[in-house]
Amino acid sequence: MTKTEKVDSKEIGLVAGLNLFNYFLGTKDLHYGFWQDDLEVTVQNLPEAQQRYSKYLIGHIPGDVKSILDVGCGAGGLASELLERGYRVEGVSPSPLLAEAAQTQLGDNFLIHSGRFEDVQFSLDERYDMVMFSESFQYITLNMVLDKAQSLLRPGGYILICDFFKTNATGKSVIGGGHRLDDFIEVMNDSGLKLLAEDDITRQTAPNLDLVDQMGRELILPTMKLFGYVFSNNRPWLTKLFRWKFRKRLEKIEYKYLSGERNAESFTKYKIYKLYLLQKRED
Ligand SMILES: C[S@@+](CC[C@H](N)C(=O)[O-])C[C@H]1O[C@@H](n2cnc3c(N)ncnc32)[C@H](O)[C@@H]1O
CATH class of the missing domain: 3.40.50.150 (Vaccinia Virus protein VP39)
Structure with a gap:
């Protein structure tokens, strides 16, 4: 590379x-x-x-x-x-x-x-x-x-x-x-x-997307919330800056993985x- x-x-x-x-x-x-x-x-x-x-x-x-x-x-x-x-x-x-x-x-x-x-x-x-x-x-x-x-x-x-x-x-x-x-x-x-x-x-393959949906709701979302909670309490200004700097990327992740539309249907x-x-x- x-x-x-x-x-x-x-x-x-x-x-x-x-x-x-x-x-x-x-x-x-x-x-x-x-x-x-x-x-x-x-x-x-x-x-x-x-x-x-x-x-x-x-x-x-x-x-x-x-x-x-x-x-x-x-x-x-x-x-x-x-x-x-x-x-x-x-x-x-x-x-x-x-x-x-x-x-x-x-x-x-x-x-x-x-x-x-x-x-x-x-x-x-x-x-x-x-x-x-x-x-x-x-x-x-x-x-x-x-x-x-x-x-x-x-x-x-x-x-x-x-x-x-x-x-x-x-x-x-x-x-x-x-x-x-x-x-x-x-x-x-x-x-x-x-x-x-x-x-x-x-x-036979569509059910994989229900697993992805479940992972978004049960793993990614709670993990993001936990980090958000810790950082916004301990480093409020840094958190605001991070959220602003990466807003587009965060929106994309939310839309892709947490909108609930990434499923078998x-x-x-x-x-x-x-x-x-x-x-x-x-x-
Ligand atoms: C979803 S994975 C599938 C891997 C494996 N064939 C399997 O069935 O488990 C997609 C694979 O395609 C490869 N890939 C992506 N772009 C490629 C390209 N232009 N030429 C060859 N392989 C590519 C990735 O590196 C990765 O190994």
Whole structure:
């Protein structure tokens, strides 16, 4: 990282989430949980729900796949499951902090291509059976991602995408992220890739947002109130200055996390969580 390059706040969010959930729940996954009817939506059940997501995703890997490029490999949770199942796996990570966590978990032999998928240079003879995007697709520039992924595949190789997209619902969502589904479909149709499977898992993933909502109300809000109480009593002028200086940021946090709109209902309206299995043509 050069001196002038700013640290991406999304990366900090992911690393903070990783540290928190790894410490309290022992999970290294950074993707949503896959909530089925028999699993109560509680934060304690999140690791089990994330395991089910990984299992669901891995269940869509065709039988002739042996090598996988895991784009946006996070802290290596999914790669570790893939390696255990005997796949040859390499990762791509733009985040030095997450790459370090993945390297610690998977060992020095695990090859991580450092950088954004858009920028990473692969050697000309590198060809994978599958390029996988597990909740990383939304971060990558849409108009190049399928072409680049395709160029890294052997003929007949696959692209597996599992991520959420924006619907056409009117109004403003407090939940950020996701390419517009219509834009993705256009890019997919132009790519020459064959669509082998498509699944809508919005119902199984939306409950994650109820957990976020609960965390806002039961953890973030009381913690902020506690700090506010202590500081406004002990350092009233400093508190006023802080509130004024960071008012925009505080308003944003309140709007995003404490407005009560970051929940499953709003996710289901503004987002659609989909799996796509695509295949490169043989010729
Ligand atoms: C929500 S996490 C998912 C991590 C992991 N795939 C999983 O399923 O647990 C998103 C991942 O995308 C990565 N990412 C963000 N922008 C990216 C880019 N331009 N190229 C490649 N990966 C990117 C992040 O570093 C992070 O590892």
